[in-house]
Amino acid sequence: SERKNLLLMPGDGIGPEVMAQAKRVLDWLQKTGRADFAITEELVGGASIDAHGVPLTEAALAHALAADAVLFGSVGGPKWDTVPFDIRPEAALLKLRKEMGVFANLRPAKVFDALVDASSLKPELVRGLDIMIVRELIGGIYFGEPRGIETLPDGSKRGVNTEVYTTGEIERVGRVAFELARKRQNRVCSVEKANVMESGLLWRQVMTALHAAEYPDVQLSHMYADNCAMQLAKNPRQFDVIVTGNLFGDILSDLAAMLTGSLGLLPSATLGAVEPSGRRAGFYEPIHGSAPDIAGKGLANPLAQILSLALMLRYSFGQGANAALIEQAVENVLAKAGRTPDIAMPGRAKISTSEMGDALLAEL
Amino acid sequence: SERKNLLLMPGDGIGPEVMAQAKRVLDWLQKTGRADFAITEELVGGASIDAHGVPLTEAALAHALAADAVLFGSVGGPKWDTVPFDIRPEAALLKLRKEMGVFANLRPAKVFDALVDASSLKPELVRGLDIMIVRELIGGIYFGEPRGIETLPDGSKRGVNTEVYTTGEIERVGRVAFELARKRQNRVCSVEKANVMESGLLWRQVMTALHAAEYPDVQLSHMYADNCAMQLAKNPRQFDVIVTGNLFGDILSDLAAMLTGSLGLLPSATLGAVEPSGRRAGFYEPIHGSAPDIAGKGLANPLAQILSLALMLRYSFGQGANAALIEQAVENVLAKAGRTPDIAMPGRAKISTSEMGDALLAEL
Ligand SMILES: CC(C)[C@H](C(=O)O)[C@@H](O)C(=O)O
Ligand SMILES: CC(C)[C@H](C(=O)O)[C@@H](O)C(=O)O
Numbered sequence: 001s002e003r004k005n006l007l008l009m010p011g012d013g014i015g016p017e018v019m020a021q022a023k024r025v026l027d028w029l030q031k032t033g034r035a036d037f038a039i040t041e042e043l044v045g046g047a048s049i050d051a052h053g054v055p056l057t058e059a060a061l062a063h064a065l066a067a068d069a070v071l072f073g074s075v076g077g078p079k080w081d082t083v084p085f086d087i088r089p090e091a092a093l094l095k096l097r098k099e100m101g102v103f104a105n106l107r108p109a110k111v112f113d114a115l116v117d118a119s120s121l122k123p124e125l126v127r128g129l130d131i132m133i134v135r136e137l138i139g140g141i142y143f144g145e146p147r148g149i150e151t152l153p154d155g156s157k158r159g160v161n162t163e164v165y166t167t168g169e170i171e172r173v174g175r176v177a178f179e180l181a182r183k184r185q186n187r188v189c190s191v192e193k194a195n196v197m198e199s200g201l202l203w204r205q206v207m208t209a210l211h212a213a214e215y216p217d218v219q220l221s222h223m224y225a226d227n228c229a230m231q232l233a234k235n236p237r238q239f240d241v242i243v244t245g246n247l248f249g250d251i252l253s254d255l256a257a258m259l260t261g262s263l264g265l266l267p268s269a270t271l272g273a274v275e276p277s278g279r280r281a282g283f284y285e286p287i288h289g290s291a292p293d294i295a296g297k298g299l300a301n302p303l304a305q306i307l308s309l310a311l312m313l314r315y316s317f318g319q320g321a322n323a324a325l326i327e328q329a330v331e332n333v334l335a336k337a338g339r340t341p342d343i344a345m346p347g348r349a350k351i352s353t354s355e356m357g358d359a360l361l362a363e364l
Numbered sequence: 365s366e367r368k369n370l371l372l373m374p375g376d377g378i379g380p381e382v383m384a385q386a387k388r389v390l391d392w393l394q395k396t397g398r399a400d401f402a403i404t405e406e407l408v409g410g411a412s413i414d415a416h417g418v419p420l421t422e423a424a425l426a427h428a429l430a431a432d433a434v435l436f437g438s439v440g441g442p443k444w445d446t447v448p449f450d451i452r453p454e455a456a457l458l459k460l461r462k463e464m465g466v467f468a469n470l471r472p473a474k475v476f477d478a479l480v481d482a483s484s485l486k487p488e489l490v491r492g493l494d495i496m497i498v499r500e501l502i503g504g505i506y507f508g509e510p511r512g513i514e515t516l517p518d519g520s521k522r523g524v525n526t527e528v529y530t531t532g533e534i535e536r537v538g539r540v541a542f543e544l545a546r547k548r549q550n551r552v553c554s555v556e557k558a559n560v561m562e563s564g565l566l567w568r569q570v571m572t573a574l575h576a577a578e579y580p581d582v583q584l585s586h587m588y589a590d591n592c593a594m595q596l597a598k599n600p601r602q603f604d605v606i607v608t609g610n611l612f613g614d615i616l617s618d619l620a621a622m623l624t625g626s627l628g629l630l631p632s633a634t635l636g637a638v639e640p641s642g643r644r645a646g647f648y649e650p651i652h653g654s655a656p657d658i659a660g661k662g663l664a665n666p667l668a669q670i671l672s673l674a675l676m677l678r679y680s681f682g683q684g685a686n687a688a689l690i691e692q693a694v695e696n697v698l699a700k701a702g703r704t705p706d707i708a709m710p711g712r713a714k715i716s717t718s719e720m721g722d723a724l725l726a727e728l
Contacts (some may be wrong), residue, residue, distance in 0.1 A: 056716075072598050076559065085562065085565055088559065089666055090559045090560065092559070095713050098595075120486060120489055120597055120598050120599070121484050121485060121486070121597075122484060122485070122486060125484055140600075141505075141527060141560075141561060142560055142561075144524075147561075147562055148562050149562050149563075149565065152530070155567055156530060156531035156532060157530065157531045158528065158529070158530045158566075158568075159527075159528070159529050159561075159562045159563035159564070159565065159566030159567065160508075160526065160527065160528050160562065160563060161526075161527045161529075161562060161563045162524065162525075162526050162527070163505060163523075163524065163525045163526070163527065164522065164523070164524050165522070165523050166516070166520060166521065166522045166523075167520035167521045167522075168520055189617050193611070193614075195440065195452065195454045196454065196458070196505075196506055197505060197511075197523075197525045198449065198504075198511055198512050198513050198523045198524065198525060199513075199523035199525045200525075201449055201513065201523065202521055202522075202523030203523065206521075225615055226614045226615045226618040226619075227618070227653075228620075228623040229593065229615045229616075229618055229619040230618050230619060230621070230627075231621045233485075233597065233619055233623050234484050235484070235623055247557070247611075247613075250557075250589075250591075251590045251593045251612075251615060254590040254591070254593055254594050255590075255593040255594060255597055255619070257490070257594070258593070258594040258597045259597050262701055263594075310404060315477055319375045340511045
């Protein structure tokens, strides 16, 4: 089989630090003959602005489009807060997602047994929690036109963004959610504001029709986004798969991730359509952001980045066994090794980003 | 002084039940000579659809516009899930808010001492919590044009909504937030998605300029909406006043309310501009919704509706002493009386909606 291309984009803040540990795991896979990737690396976000004046060069984008999968770190930070809107670090992330066509963002919110007490919720509410949030990632208000800031005749301003969803966009992400549910607890909760927004009403109608036509065996419910935030805070275990649009997904998936107490351990996978060739674009990034406040200090937890690598092995390369190896090693490390500050616990040594990498490699 | 007009709109679900208890408190105020309102009542939402075919009649709207304050219950329920979008129950609420011009929705998220253990968060994270969320209520994606669902040439559909904010809309709600902060802990956190949406970028710029020009003595910070959801879940006491747009405010204020564990006790006040005559429109409603699942069973907690009445006395009628009387009675009832199911606790009798009303009146 031909050699697969893997692009690494560490980005800003803690991105390079946690990516360095993921690279050690990749090295180990390559050296032990478990994997054989052609690996390249590109700057992205603020790091690319500093080097090239733009957050994503044409060359970096071309590499991402040609790669069989992209492993991404994180972008942004106060250093670039004043750059113009269209070349801010986040623009690179949004452009990569859009150009790669990765529309289905899978964000697991899972509580690791060893971390039940790290949640701000009472332990009895989160023990065993395992939700999968499927967020539409290349539509909605993130990309809709018209958008921008205009100056009115009286000199004041008007800022505009447009939420747009089409039948096709809703169906394709809905299918991903229903398919995932069949391998889990077979329940999908679709989230919008159909009581206020017509785009949400269409979302609800399309999900309802798709369910009846193709997935009648799956249990479908609907919830307003405000209620979903409340239900996540009150009793998160009521959910199996949640499917929602780009903006609600941004907020609800971060909320769910935080509620687990395991934010530093949560990976994400974003998939495109299966092309006629069988190829499927894949983009992998941790849920946590660039965390500029702790960057460069060896405080970051590298496990979310490493688990994103595991998801990549499973979803993009069919290497489920390698993925499981890594996931088991993470469980073992959590059960016995020291802890990075985000998941610190009395009685466990506090260790650094690279020491966590050491512990994981020792386990592997 | 001339007699003030008060309009009651109980609405649907538990609305009429909790309003019935608020009316008992009003009666008591009138009979003891503490207040002298001309009180009228109108159907709204599903109840108005059933009676008149529309969720808000012209006459009801005219009464609301002429009233000195509106005390609102809640609207909506599965019974009206299939009515056309433009005459659904929620349309009445949105139209009332818009026509009355009540742009500043004040949503306190407060933990009552007696209810610390009712929160899903660990008690040490919520004890003493007291956040004020100021939500812009008549702009943003709730009202922006264009909006609707169109059919495309291939027969598929496209749903559109538009988020719009102008300098003036942002400034006026910003002023309300800064003024409130001065009477509290003097800190405002402004929330948007300026890293993704231009309307959010304008929001941030206008808040920053307003702060520098008129409120340099108040501490201003900015936060992305996804991060705000996480921070509320992680450490809600870091906030004093949060100011945000209509859609983010919908989600974040419900989340904050749920985290307190006191959802059945949280009122809200929505205020318009101070008119040249000194008049200021005021709209008062509990944070909780119509809760159709428990409606008609005597299970609802009437205290949020009664505390909304107290806010009305304070903000619309300058009757701070009457408001304080009611608020103190609520604290006393929580400290010793039975509990409605939402705040039930071992060792306390479970009581019904009207029994909670009895307890409160006994206290008064
Ligand atoms: C960095 C930002 C543009 C991004 C988003 O809003 O999608 C982030 O919050 C995320 O959830 O991946
Ligand atoms: C009922 C609904 C239209 C309303 C809203 O979205 O504003 C409600 O959720 C609220 O927060 O008051």
